[in-house]
Amino acid sequence: MEMVAASRCPDCGWVVAPPVRICPRHPVEMTPVEIAGYGSVLSYTTLTAVPEGFKPPLHIAVVELPGGARIFCHGKETRQLKIGRRVVIEQVDGIFYFAHLGLADRVTMFWKRRGAAPQRTTGAVKSAVKRFLSVYKNPPSGTAPPAENGTRSNEEEQNHRPAEKS
């Protein structure tokens, strides 16, 4: 399982990702921690009008990781996505990606980031290798792996959490 760098407040215990120096809730220096790279989708969008350096359509999701930290990440598509859906996170060259993707999806997805073609290809290969290692060598401990593409597992149903605190 991919680990995500984060930071934790020694006073209030809040965990945020990516790591920041000072707790956004208190003027207190935070300590580095790592959290497991899976979670549930809080919200998402697909941009057709994208900023410079990106190609449309650009899929963005906000994912809540175990312990409550949220990150922004990219994905192959948002059509199958639902608020509350559990996804895995992987990190390639410091960028977070959500979902569970095949090699073909991966190549298309990396093509959307800025950078020269050779770098994109390397990104896609790195991602494929990482996925292979994480799925076949390090299944997440203590939790069932998230459901495969499009199929909602019972586990997912049971662990469905509200999109946000009210």
Add this chain to the structure above:
Amino acid sequence: MRDVWIAAAAMTRFGRRSETLEDLMADAALEALREAGREPTALVVTAMDPEEFVGEGNFASHMGTYLGLSHVPAIRVETATSSGAAALYAGFALIASGFHNHVLVVGGEKMTHVSTPRVSEIISRVIDPHERSYGATMPALAAIVARAALAKGLITELDMAQVAVKNHANGARNPYAHFQQPVTLEEVMSSRMIADPLRLQHCCPISDGAAAVLLTSDPTGTKLAGMGQGSDYLAVRYRDSLTGFRATQDAAKAAFQMAGFGPERVQVAEIHDAFAPFEILSLEDIGLFPPGKAAKAAQNGELTLEGRLPVNPSGGLKARGHALAATGVAQVVELVWQLTGRALGRQVKASVGLAHSIGGLATNNWVTLVEQVA
């Protein structure tokens, strides 16, 4: 704390303007000074990003000199897209504290001469760096909010479209509006997708324009009855709720507390509808409607010019337009005109008005209450 009154209110037409930023701000400022018949003892200016949009810095002194007011103290205030409201707050504080008796507040922005991708890039700098590095723009973050609100059943796609239709209908009656043409429900719901579920017609335009208000300690009948500021994390992902804005909730509480009355006295409101769903969600954040009730009120026609609580009679950011730092001031100009019977063609009956301004993606928000007491 001294009472603060409005002696004059003026604005330019919003839209694609050929004048310079300085001339737009001068047009609004000089008209306010003429109406008030007096000179200010201090100047508060605001433009969100004159450094990038028009290449001017040291902006308080720049405008002080351009307006012939270099002999009075001048400051520039900036809180992203709510800068106009923040400038009013600074002017309010200067008078309430007794530091000054007459303060000219002028806000303006000039953007349409810059390419749209460049304008979007400059505006995007108000967003948290991690979120921005994923391509998050203001419409993207607003879409993330809208998606969550749709999922919670707080709004529907029809509700979002109706905000745009209503505000364009109002803008069509406002000679100062950027868009003075109505739009149909079909036009909104079939307009180009920008950030799913937000379409082009759910989003406010890029506008040029300026607005000015002369605040004074001398009673004029039009009272700045209360002002409140609220803030939130720069990062949207840090927030407990995606569908309610703490910055608006806190601003509203502070404004009503200062005014000494509650939301029930508000009879007209100018709401920051930069993105259509924000109008509905903000009405609940402010307390003008109980949670989950604003969309229903909109469906019942309660927010139209003839309704129980007319919202955005000016056309709002959607149709009057959004000239960034001018907007917060222009909202109060509209309220003054409404409360004093000068909102020709779109006049509502009201003696208490509320303006609501959102800075960034609701990181620095303001609620302002204006009351006609004579």
